[in-house]
Amino acid sequence: xxxxxxxxxxxxxxxxxxxxxxxxxxxxDLNFSVNRGDIFIIMGGSGCGKSTLMKxxxxxxxxxKGRVLYGDMSFWETGSKQREQFMRRFGVLYQSGALWSSMxxxxxxxxxxxxxxxxxxxxxxxxxxxxxxxxxxxxxETFYPSEISGGMRKRAGxxxxxxxxxxxxxxxEPSAGLDPVSSKRLDDLILELRDTLGATVVVVTHELxxxxxxxxxxxxxxxxxxxxxxxxxxxxxLEESKDPRVQxxxxxxxxxxxxxxxxxxxxxAKPS
Amino acid sequence: MIEQTLINFSRITADxxxxxxSGTWQIGEDPPHAEAxxxxxxxxxxxxxxxxxxxxxxxxxxxxxxxxLKVMNQLKERDIIAEKEGLPEGVQRLLxxxxxxxxxxxxxxxxxxxxxxxxxxTDALRFVSSTGELIGFVGEAWLAxxxxxxxxxGFRPSDMALFLQQSGAEALPIVSLISLLVxxxxxxxxxxxxxxxxxxxxxxxxxxxxxxxxxxxxxxGIIMAGRTGAAFAAQLGTMQVNEEIDALNxxxxxxxxxxxxxxxxxxxxxxxxxxxxxxxxxxxGGWIVAVPIYGIDSTTYINQVTQAVGLNDLFIGLFMGLxxxxxxxxxxxxxxxxxxxxxxxxxxxxxxxxxxxxVAIIVATAIITIxxxxxxx
Numbered sequence: 001x002x003x004x005x006x007x008x009x010x011x012x013x014x015x016x017x018x019x020x021x022x023x024x025x026x027x028x029d030l031n032f033s034v035n036r037g038d039i040f041i042i043m044g045g046s047g048c049g050k051s052t053l054m055k056x057x058x059x060x061x062x063x064x065k066g067r068v069l070y071g072d073m074s075f076w077e078t079g080s081k082q083r084e085q086f087m088r089r090f091g092v093l094y095q096s097g098a099l100w101s102s103m104x105x106x107x108x109x110x111x112x113x114x115x116x117x118x119x120x121x122x123x124x125x126x127x128x129x130x131x132x133x134x135x136x137x138x139x140x141e142t143f144y145p146s147e148i149s150g151g152m153r154k155r156a157g158x159x160x161x162x163x164x165x166x167x168x169x170x171x172x173e174p175s176a177g178l179d180p181v182s183s184k185r186l187d188d189l190i191l192e193l194r195d196t197l198g199a200t201v202v203v204v205t206h207e208l209x210x211x212x213x214x215x216x217x218x219x220x221x222x223x224x225x226x227x228x229x230x231x232x233x234x235x236x237x238l239e240e241s242k243d244p245r246v247q248x249x250x251x252x253x254x255x256x257x258x259x260x261x262x263x264x265x266x267x268x269a270k271p272s
Numbered sequence: 273m274i275e276q277t278l279i280n281f282s283r284i285t286a287d288x289x290x291x292x293x294s295g296t297w298q299i300g301e302d303p304p305h306a307e308a309x310x311x312x313x314x315x316x317x318x319x320x321x322x323x324x325x326x327x328x329x330x331x332x333x334x335x336x337x338x339x340x341l342k343v344m345n346q347l348k349e350r351d352i353i354a355e356k357e358g359l360p361e362g363v364q365r366l367l368x369x370x371x372x373x374x375x376x377x378x379x380x381x382x383x384x385x386x387x388x389x390x391x392x393x394t395d396a397l398r399f400v401s402s403t404g405e406l407i408g409f410v411g412e413a414w415l416a417x418x419x420x421x422x423x424x425x426g427f428r429p430s431d432m433a434l435f436l437q438q439s440g441a442e443a444l445p446i447v448s449l450i451s452l453l454v455x456x457x458x459x460x461x462x463x464x465x466x467x468x469x470x471x472x473x474x475x476x477x478x479x480x481x482x483x484x485x486x487x488x489x490x491x492x493g494i495i496m497a498g499r500t501g502a503a504f505a506a507q508l509g510t511m512q513v514n515e516e517i518d519a520l521n522x523x524x525x526x527x528x529x530x531x532x533x534x535x536x537x538x539x540x541x542x543x544x545x546x547x548x549x550x551x552x553x554x555x556x557g558g559w560i561v562a563v564p565i566y567g568i569d570s571t572t573y574i575n576q577v578t579q580a581v582g583l584n585d586l587f588i589g590l591f592m593g594l595x596x597x598x599x600x601x602x603x604x605x606x607x608x609x610x611x612x613x614x615x616x617x618x619x620x621x622x623x624x625x626x627x628x629x630x631v632a633i634i635v636a637t638a639i640i641t642i643x644x645x646x647x648x649x
Contacts, residue, residue: 058522084524092522098515102431102507111428112523160519 011036011168011200012057017066019052025226026052030066032219032231039194039201039214041234044221045249050204051095051172053221057202058170059087088116091161091199092170096177097153099145105132105156106141112163131159135189151182158189162197169193171203175210187213208252212238220246279304281312287320289313294328297336306342313352322347324358337366344371409606413536416529420537426529435538439500443546446499450491451550455479455557458487462558463566475562476576483554485585486592489547490637493596496543497629501604504535505625508608509618517609527609536601543597544590551589584649588640595636603628 010033017030026049034040042050055061057068059075068075070086078086099108109128113119119127132138135155145153154174161169171190175183187210194201205211211218211234218237220230222245230237230246238250278295289312297303313319340363347354356364386394419426462478508531511517517527555577562568607625611617 055518060518060521087522087524090522092519094515094519096514098519100516100519101511101514111525115523115525 009036010034011038011071012040012202013067013069014057015067015069017053017056017068018064019049019056019061020064025064027221027226027228028065029227030219032228034200034202034217036200037194037198038217039190039203041211041215041218042202042204042221043206043211043218043234043249045223046206048221048223050206050221054170054172054202054204058090058092059083088164089167090170091164091166091168093154093157093161093172093174095172096150097145097157099153099156099160101145104142104144105137105148105159108145108156109160109163112160116164127163131162132156134162135159136185151178154178154186158186162193165197166199168200168202171201171205173204173206175205175207180209183207183210184213190214206249208250211250220249279308281309283316283319284323287318288323289316289319289321290323290325292325292328293336294326294330296330297332297339299333299335301335303335303339306339306346309343310346313350319352321353321355323355326358326360329360332360332363336363337370340367341370405610406606409609410602412528413532413602413605416526416533417536419529420533426526427531427534432534432538435534436542438503439496439535439539440542440545443495443499443542444549446495447492447546447550448553450495451483451488451553452557452560454487454491455483455554456561457557458482458554459558459561463561472562472566473568473572473576475558475566475568476573477580479558479562480555480577480581481585483558484551484581484589486589486637486641488550488554489589489592489596490633492543492546492550492593493600493633494630496539496546496596496600497603497626497633500539501600501625501629502622504539504601504604505608505611505621506618508532508605509611509621512609512611513613513615513618532605532609535605536598539601540594540597543600544593547589547593547596548586551586588644588649592637592640595640596633599632599636600629603632 012034014030014032018028019026019030030053042053044050052061056063062076067077073082073086075083075086099105100111103111106125106128109131110124113124113127117124128141129138132140135158137152137155137159140148140152140156145156148156154177158174169190174186174190178186190201190203191214193199201214203210203214215234218230218232218234219228220237221227222229224245229243230241234250237246241247241250278293278297280292280294282290282292284290291309313322340359344354344367356367359367416426458479459475463472463475466472466474466478508517511531517531520527520530559570559573562573563570604625607621607628611621
């Protein structure tokens with residue numbers, strides 16, 4: 001975490017963001033910022049709008065109100081050309097991998113490269129092999145997404161997300177559907193990527209183990225009040241937050257609710 | 273066999289009612305209703321507490337829980353205290369579990385039937401928005417096509433080749449069968465009528481003009497709607513469900529150029545060819561009726577066809593094929609892109625693509641036929 005402390009430039013800023021589907025408000029008044037080099041966790045209970053928030057950040061859903069700023073640029077107030085330019089610097093790993101099912105793994109990873117670089121076919125092939133090797137899938141170039149397991153699809157999705165060496169990587173529930181070992185390996189990979197590529201990472205998750213292993217900044221969304229109720233380093237939230245909802249979440253519900261919110265202090269569940 | 277009473281009551285103190293539960297409570301064996309207890313309470317005023325005795329209770333399953341849940345809710349409303357201690361421990365725990373999270377009151381709001389005016393209003397609004405979407409989609413598709421001819425193509429050539437093959441070559445068997453049979457039917461119906469005037473050989477004119485000008489295109493259009501249009505909608509719908517389209521969008525690759533355009537081009541290029549082929553197969557169908565069955569000379573049949581079918585008939589057929597290709601691929605892709613994010617939504621998208629496609633084909637046929645009549649071609 002020390003290297004992020006020295007480098008506190010805000011990479012993504014969210015100001016007064018309200019998210020809605022039609023007239024149904026999912027979340028309102030979101031204010032937080034993600035610093036360069038952060039591993040930022042979007043957490044909250046199931047169905048509270050975590051993935052929706054990610055879709056707002058990557059430009060799939062326009063905000064109902066408020067702004068998403070990348071550096072000084074307001075993402076939704078610039079022209080569509082510039083927005084596209086910006087989106088090329090994102091890498092997104094979707095929940096199920098979202099590989100294009102009609103293409104082989106190699107073609108999946110090559111597509112962004114073909115679209116946005118002037119590399120020749122030979123160079124692209126080498127890059128594709130490299131990215132696949134990085135996620136432990138060397139030799140699977142000619143496989144179709146339907147021919148590999150769920151965990152492999154997810155890793156292949158990560159290889160595709162990294163194809164263009166993005167500045168910001170988004171992960172939607174990276175450990176969903178993975179066994180503990182694979183999920184741990186993915187966490188290690190995320191940390192490795194942040195350190196080597198210097199990328200900013202935004203992770204949507206509710207896996208406590210992941211949250212405490214990789215996260216150094218976070219926002220907590222509460223479905224009841226439809227807004228964020230905590231923001232900051234998850235380790236600090238665990239120790240300092242007085243909000244029983246945050247405490248319940250971060251301690252897997254093992255807090256005695258009736259005892260005035262002080263009981264959790266006695267149980268000093270230590271993060272890994 | 274003696275009928276077992278599963279429940280009976282006795283008043284033990286002035287304000288306390290003891291409920292005895294006994295026997296076997298099993299689902300499907302018509303256990304007592306909660307109303308029995310409630311009526312008992314009504315008939316004996318002044319009851320403040322209810323106790324339970326389950327010493328003679330042999331076996332129980334969810335039916336006892338259903339009963340107890342109803343009773344508990346009713347007692348709560350009447351401010352009567354229920355002493356759960358007398359119940360088996362399992363029942364107590366399960367009751368606690370079932371009542372731990374209060375019932376979501378507004379969860380059932382969907383069941384309310386909207387009023388007639390409400391429905392008219394929402395339907396009208398939906399119609400307006402879906403028309404808007406349709407126009408937007410057509411506009412985007414048009415822009416993408418223009419972009420294709422001006423600048424760089426936004427899709428992979430291999431995709432295009434695949435769709436040409438899927439919507440063209442792979443449709444040949446079914447198009448052959450259907451149009452051969454349609455030609456055969458036209459031939460039979462025609463020749464029976466023409467025979468009355470001794471003009472059997474004119475069946476060649478009838479089959480030739482009908483197949484090349486109208487029927488070939490219509491039959492091909494309907495086959496394309498059922499075969500290719502549905503496939504497009506299902507493919508794109510599944511991609512929507514799998515977030516594959518989101519993945520394209522975040523890469524800045526436009527699904528309209530990358531997914532829709534090759535499909536539309538593939539089908540639109542193949543449709544006129546299929547129509548022409550259907551015409552030929554139809555004429556062959558007519559030949560089967562006329563020559564081997566009714567003994568008309570083969571050369572006469574062919575001569576009649578070549579004389580009767582003019583270039584303008586062929587062009588009208590090809591033009592209709594082109595229009596149908598656009599309409600079918602457009603409706604297939606539109607429904608696919610509009611697809612929701614569930615398995616049933618994919619099914620709906622495919623169904624809706626076929627329906628939209630066929631309706632569009634019939635309407636277009638009517639318009640083109642009337643136009644041809646007005647223009648005299």
